[in-house]
Amino acid sequence: MRIIRATKVLTGRSGQVIADGEVLIDGPKIVSVGPRGSAGEAGEAAEVIELPGHTVLPGLIDAHVHLGFDAKVDPVTRRSPESDHHLLLRMAENARKLVSAGVTTARDLGARGFLDLDLRDAIEEGLAVGPHLVAATRPITITGGHCWYMGGEADDEPAIRRVARENLRAGADCLKVMASGGQMTPGAPPSWTSQYGTEQLRVVVEEAAARGKGVAAHAHAHEAIRSSVEAGVTTIEHCTFFTRSGHRYDPELIDVVAASGTYVCPTVHGAFHRIREVHGEAMLEAWLGGVSAMREAGVRQIAGTDAGFAIGGIGNPTDGYVGGLEVFAMAGYRNAEIIELATVLAADACGVGEVAGSLDAGKRADLIAVAGDPLERLSDLRNLVLVLVSGRSVGQAGVDTVTASLG
Ligand SMILES: [Zn+2]
Structure with a gap:
C-alpha cells in the first residue's frame, strides 16, 4: 500500500x-x-x-493518437520501406514519450498490421513502457480513400461489415471509420467530401455495439458530420466543418451535434499555434472560433492530439499533449473544464470511464x-x-x- x-x-x-x-x-x-x-x-x-x-x-488521456507515425509531413511515402518489426519499435518509443508527458491512456485511431494490439498487450505485460492503449486497428475506408494503406478498405455494406468484424476478431477495442476524406492521403477524396453515407456508418456502429464497443468517425465535411451523428457514432474526430473554401461553422449543425451528446475530439495539439505562421491568422481564428462555438453550444469536447500526423505541414510530436490543452484555453475553456475534458470526459468517450479518468x-x-x-x-x-x-x-x-x- x-x-x-x-x-x-x-x-x-x-x-x-x-x-x-x-x-x-x-x-x-x-x-x-x-x-x-x-x-x-x-x-x-x-x-x-x-x-x-x-x-x-x-493521468491524462489522449483520445486520438497514431503511434505508428512519426510526426513527419508525409506518412504515406515514409511507410513503405519500413518493416513491421522496425515500426513496432518506433511505436514503442512513441508510447514511452506519450507516458513521459503524463498520458496514462491513449486511443490509437489507426495503425497497420494490428501492430497497435501487439503494443497494447506488451505494455500491459510490462514488456514496454507506455500508457494503457485503446486500439482501433485498421480504419475502415473506401478503396483508395483516406488512410487506405492501413489495410481497412471496404466500399459496400457487406465489405464494411467484414472489415469491422475482422478488426474486432483480432481484438480491436473500438472501430475507426473515415466518414469524410482527409488531407494526408495522396489521391484520396478531399476532406470536404463524404466517403460514406448514414446507412453505411450505421453498419459500423451496429457491429461495434454488438460487442460493446464504440466507434470513432473521422469527419471534416458537413455532410459527414451529420451522417456520423445520425448513425450514432461515439466520437467525431476533427469536426472541422471543412468546405472547399475553408472552415464554415454551421450553428444549426453544431446544435444537432450538441443535442445528440456525441463527443467531439477536435484534435488540437502542441504545434497548433504554428498554424498562425504557416497558414495565417485567419485560418487559426476560424479553427479556434469553431472550437469555441461548439463549447458555447454545449458540445462535449475531449482532448486528443492526432499525434504522429503532421497537420498542414506542421509536425505534431507525441509529447505535445499539454500544448494541445493550451489551445482549449485559447478557445475560451477554463482550466478546470480543460482538466475534465482531458480526464473524465475523454475516458468516457474512449469507453474506459469505468476504470480510468x-x-x-x-x-x-x-x-x-x-x-x-x-x-x-x-x-x-x-x-x-x-x-x-x-x-x-x-x-x-x-x-x-x-x-x-x-x-
Ligand atoms: Zn488521426
Missing part, C-alpha cells in the same frame, strides 16, 4: 478539489481518495509520499503529480514529478521528453 499526499488533489471532475488531500493505492488500484487522514488505519500502514506544493490528478476508489491507479497548480497555470502540467500507470511508476529521470522525432 502507498499513500500519496499533496497540497491539492483533483478528482478530474470540473471544480472538485480536495485541499491537503491523499490517495491510497493498493497495487494497481485506488483504495480511497479524500482529505488528509481519510484513509484511516489502512493509511497508517502504507508507505507515504508527501508532496507539498504539488497537485495530484488523474478520475480518482475514485476501485479505479486504476493512473495518476500524475505536478509541482504547482494546473488550475491556476495549465502549463504546470509539464512539471511532472510522478506518473503512475496502474500503480506502476514511470521514471522520469533522464527521459528526454523533448521529441527527437522531428528530423
Whole structure:
C-alpha cells in the first residue's frame, strides 16, 4: 500500500478539489481518495509520499493518437520501406514519450498490421513502457480513400461489415471509420467530401455495439458530420466543418451535434499555434472560433492530439499533449473544464470511464503529480514529478521528453 499526499488533489471532475488531500493505492488500484487522514488505519500502514506544493490528478488521456507515425509531413511515402518489426519499435518509443508527458491512456485511431494490439498487450505485460492503449486497428475506408494503406478498405455494406468484424476478431477495442476524406492521403477524396453515407456508418456502429464497443468517425465535411451523428457514432474526430473554401461553422449543425451528446475530439495539439505562421491568422481564428462555438453550444469536447500526423505541414510530436490543452484555453475553456475534458470526459468517450479518468476508489491507479497548480497555470502540467500507470511508476529521470522525432 502507498499513500500519496499533496497540497491539492483533483478528482478530474470540473471544480472538485480536495485541499491537503491523499490517495491510497493498493497495487494497481485506488483504495480511497479524500482529505488528509481519510484513509484511516489502512493509511497508517502504507508507505507515504508527501508532496507539498504539488497537485495530484488523474493521468491524462489522449483520445486520438497514431503511434505508428512519426510526426513527419508525409506518412504515406515514409511507410513503405519500413518493416513491421522496425515500426513496432518506433511505436514503442512513441508510447514511452506519450507516458513521459503524463498520458496514462491513449486511443490509437489507426495503425497497420494490428501492430497497435501487439503494443497494447506488451505494455500491459510490462514488456514496454507506455500508457494503457485503446486500439482501433485498421480504419475502415473506401478503396483508395483516406488512410487506405492501413489495410481497412471496404466500399459496400457487406465489405464494411467484414472489415469491422475482422478488426474486432483480432481484438480491436473500438472501430475507426473515415466518414469524410482527409488531407494526408495522396489521391484520396478531399476532406470536404463524404466517403460514406448514414446507412453505411450505421453498419459500423451496429457491429461495434454488438460487442460493446464504440466507434470513432473521422469527419471534416458537413455532410459527414451529420451522417456520423445520425448513425450514432461515439466520437467525431476533427469536426472541422471543412468546405472547399475553408472552415464554415454551421450553428444549426453544431446544435444537432450538441443535442445528440456525441463527443467531439477536435484534435488540437502542441504545434497548433504554428498554424498562425504557416497558414495565417485567419485560418487559426476560424479553427479556434469553431472550437469555441461548439463549447458555447454545449458540445462535449475531449482532448486528443492526432499525434504522429503532421497537420498542414506542421509536425505534431507525441509529447505535445499539454500544448494541445493550451489551445482549449485559447478557445475560451477554463482550466478546470480543460482538466475534465482531458480526464473524465475523454475516458468516457474512449469507453474506459469505468476504470480510468478520475480518482475514485476501485479505479486504476493512473495518476500524475505536478509541482504547482494546473488550475491556476495549465502549463504546470509539464512539471511532472510522478506518473503512475496502474500503480506502476514511470521514471522520469533522464527521459528526454523533448521529441527527437522531428528530423
Ligand atoms: Zn488521426
